[in-house]
Amino acid sequence: MMTLPRRSLGVGVPLLLVIGLTWFVGSYLFVPWLNPVQLWRMQRDGESMMLMQRANIDMMFLREEALSYWLQHETWPSEVAVPGVHDPAETLVEAELPRPWVLRLRFTDRFPANSGLGGTVIEQTLEPSTQYWRCRPGTPAPPARWLPPNCRAQEPWTIVQWLSLLLGGSVLGLAALGLLWYWVRPAVAAIIAEPKLLFEQPLQGLPAIDRQLGWLRLRERVLAGAGIATVRWRDALRQVHAAPGTRALQLAARIGAVDAPAPGWSLPGLVREWTLPDTLPLALERLWLYQPDPALGADAIVQALRGMPNGQDVVLVVSPSLAAEPELVAHANDPANLCVCLEQAAQTRWLLQPGALDALVDLLASQLRVTRISPYQTHGGITRPGAFFGRESLLARVLNREPGNYLLVGGRQLGKTSLMKAIERRFAGHPRVHCVYLSLRDHRLTMRLAMELGMAEDTGIDALVAELSARAAGRGLLLLIDETDLFLRAEAAQGYPQLLALRALSEEGRCHFMLAGFWDLYEAVTLDFASPLRNFGDVIHVGSLEEDACRALATVPMARLGVHYASPDLPNRLVAACGHRANLVAITCQQLLSQLGRGQRVLDARQVHAALVSEPVIDALAxxxxxxxxxxxxxxxxxxxxxxxxxxxxxxxxxxxxxxxxxxxxxxxxxxxxxxxxxxxxxxxxxxxxxxxxxxxxxxxxxxxxxxxxxxxxxxxxxxxxxxxxxxxxxxxx
Structure with missing residues (x-):
């Protein structure tokens, strides 16, 4: 016969006793129908318990009748009765109203004698300010076992009662936490462990996540871990249920775009026109925002998009739901159209991440042909700050000095106009300098300036400068004059009358000038001793771009589009072959983008060589x-x-x-x-x-x-x- 060791018996018996005691107390408190003592009492007083349940319902009706009467008549009733009970013999509870706010409830003799309830009283008192009923035993009082929990006398608890409460509360709390964790864990456990995953959640799911994090009291911790401001989180939650116009305005505000109505569209839903900010590092000035009608299915939305007239404008489609996304994304990935799908998760990143503009760039680069949004500007002066690289030392010579005159000398397409545009941007809103850019089409300086100012074409230079000074509102005036060669050639033939006037204005301190040109400006500055431009100002030679800036020009815009070089030395070879000439680097990079196949994002040496000897590059050298x-x-x-x-x-x-x-x-x-x-x-x-x-x-x-x-x-x-x-x-x- 097999026997257990004494040590096992010594451990097992107390464990069984603890389990049995825990079961007895827990069942007594929470599942009395499974407790043997409570079962015995229920079987013995079954009739009384049934009548007591009906009496509790009647007492509830009596309280409601008294409260309703007081709310309607603003006075305490003199009598109340249970609705629907007309036979006094059927009454279980009789109501008395001895004074205002007091409801005295007396149990009738319908209860069995052994219950001890017949003739006993419970008094309930109404708190008018809170409409809360307080209960206490009356005289005579019912047996303690029949008193409701809120009517029992407030006697000090025994140690057994306190331990029972502690045990029961612990079990109940653990059960509640277990149940809560069971329902919450699948949705937010990963987010709690890695808060950055919030950015990958669909916008429609944020309210549910917010509720679950609130239940767990972890909302603030998770938001802090993800780097999300509370205000931004609340704005994103409001976005889910906001009107379409409000959603469009909020999305535009996150990237600094100007939101405006877009009439004339037949698409079902809301269409808005966005003017994109200059800080966008892509060649895209505007796009159309389309929010489809939420009632439409994915097929209907795609069909409506296919029915749009062909154009060159990008349409940003806001996904209305997760169900519609697969077809919308498939349509956006078709290179034959200019649609971009703003998915639910992308909307979340747009609203929550600090760099919403970067989210837009990533979205456009992933769903459009890169040549459509290429950040490389191959003609004219660079107007977008994100497309301007280098020239920091030249900019410093102008921006970090006292006002003076400057002469930008250099060949065509070497960056003179881009440099002047950058200077104009840096001086925008300057408290001490008012900067004006002017590009000459021919030799007529005063007429061109008068047209810009809205004045008569024959207005003299003194009057024009006076008008500029008035608009400067007390600030120093810096006039940037581009393409001056034809003007200087005509001036040289006439004895420099207008240049003499410009020099006089500068010496009087009324205005300072920056002139940009090529050989005629160079001759006037260095070869013609009679020229008023000799010693007129600081001569700045514009030539090659700094090597680091050239490398950045060849790589940074590419990286924004998700395009990279197969070898780290390829950008250096490209820059060297272009002689550090900025416009050639930009043209070559544009040719590289045009060679990319669908989905290709890596450039190899063969493509770099083909771009360097391409026709646009050769044309730029002409x-x-x-x-x-x-x-x-x-x-x-x-x-x-x-x-x-x-x-x-x-x-x-x-x-x-x-x-x-x-x-x-x-x-x-x-x-x-x-x-x-x-x-x-x-x-x-x-x-x-x-x-x-x-x-x-x-x-x-x-x-x-x-x-x-x-x-x-x-x-x-x-x-x-x-x-x-x-x-x-x-x-x-x-």
Whole structure:
């Protein structure tokens, strides 16, 4: 026969006693129908318990009757009765109203004699201010076992009662917590462990998550862990049930867009027009926000979108529900349209994350062709701050000094206009400087400025500056004048009358100027001793972009679109091939984006090479043959370029040509030329960033290495000979 060890018996018996005692107390407090003592009493007084249940209902009706009478008549009733009971013999409880607010309830003799209830009294007193009933035993009082819990005498509890309450409360609390955790855990357990997961939740699910976190008293902790401000969280919760117009306004405010009505659309739902902020690092100025009717199914929404007229504007579709999202996303991923789906989870990130504008950029980049939203601006001056890179030292020369005059000298497409636009943006709202940008289309400065100010075309420069000063409201005036070459050429022919006026205005302190131009400005500043621009201001040469800025230009906008290079050295090779010329880097990057296939986000060396020799890049290098209005000067420029190309094509590496070798070339061809003409040609080509040299005595080479790819060795030699022959023929005629 198998026996248990004594130690096992010693542990088991107390454990069984504890379990049995816990069961007895717990059943006595919470499940009396399973407790043996309570079962015995219920079987013995079953009739009394049934009558007591009916009496409790009657007492409830009597309280309601008294309270209703008082609320309607503002006086305490003299008598009340149980509604629907007309036979006094059927009455279980009789009501007496001895004084205001007191309801005396007396049990009748219908209760069995052994219950001890017949003739006993319970008094209930109404608190008028709170409409709360207080109960106490009357005289004579019912047996204690029949008293409701709120009518029992407030006697000190025994230790057994306190322990029973503690045990019962603990069991009940654990059961409640277990039940609460069972229902809450699947939704928020992961969020509590990792608060950042809040950003991945659908917007429609946020109210339920908020309630569950509130039940657990963890809302503040989770929001703090995710870095979400309480105000922003509440705004997101209100967004769920807000009107469509309010939702559109709130979404626009998060990215700094201007929300406006968009009439004329036949789409079922709400359509709004958004003007996007200048800080958006993409080439997108506006889009249409579409909030479909929530009653529509996904098929109906997609059908309505397909019925829209074709255009070039992006439509941002706000997902109305999780059920509609798969079809909306599939439609947005179709490259044939310009629709973008703002999913439920994306709406959550939009409203809760600090960088809502970044969320919009990620969304557009993932669902649209990158060429449609490319941040690279390949024509004109850079107008968006996010597309401007570098030039920090040049900006500092202007922004961190006292007001003065500046002369921006450089070739076309080297960034003069972009630099002036950046200066204008930096001075916007400045407390001491009022900055005005003006681009000349021809030689008529005063007429162009008068048109900008809305004044008569024949208004003089003094009156124009006076008007600008009035608009400056006491601030210093800085006038940025772009494209000044034609103006300066006309001024030189007429003896500089307007330039003299500008210099006088500057010396009087009424206005300061920044002039931007190419060769005519360079001549007026350095070669013409009679020019009023000589010593007029600080000369700033605009050439190549800083290497770090070029690398950022080639990588940062790409990264915003989710595009990366296969090798870390590819951006460096691209920048070097472009000669650190900003517009060539931008054009090359734009060509790289156009080569990307659907879903491709990695650029390889083959694509970089193809972009560098593409037609747009070669077109951007054109124009060097007509840098001067003088045909003879242009011919000398071409001879210099052909000679440098011949030298670089004849050997590998950056083999260039010196001034001595250039003069020898003219001598060998029998062409007599003034050396100053050659020096001017070299200066002009350097200013245009066609050629460069690192220091005096070193040979001239192409400033942009890819420049030489547009020449063939045999062709360039033939072109050089023809230019020399033509120059010799002209010299012979003279």
């Amino acid at each position: 124009g060097w043959a007509r840098l001067s209005p003088d045909p003879a000067a242009c011919r000398i420029d071409r001879i210099v370029v052909y000679q440098v190309a011949t030298a670089q094509l004849a050997a590998s590496g950056e083999r260039g040509i010196t001034l001595v070798e250039l003069l020898a070339t003219f001598d060998a061809a029998g062409v007599r030329i003034d050396p100053e003409q050659v020096r001017h040609a070299l200066a002009r080509l350097q200013l245009a960033y066609v050629i460069r040299r690192e220091a005096d005595g070193l040979p001239f080479v192409f400033a942009v290495p890819v420049f030489v790819t547009q020449f063939q060795r045999e062709e360039v030699q033939a072109l050089l000979q023809r230019e020399l022959q033509a120059m010799g023929a002209v010299a012979a005629i003279k």
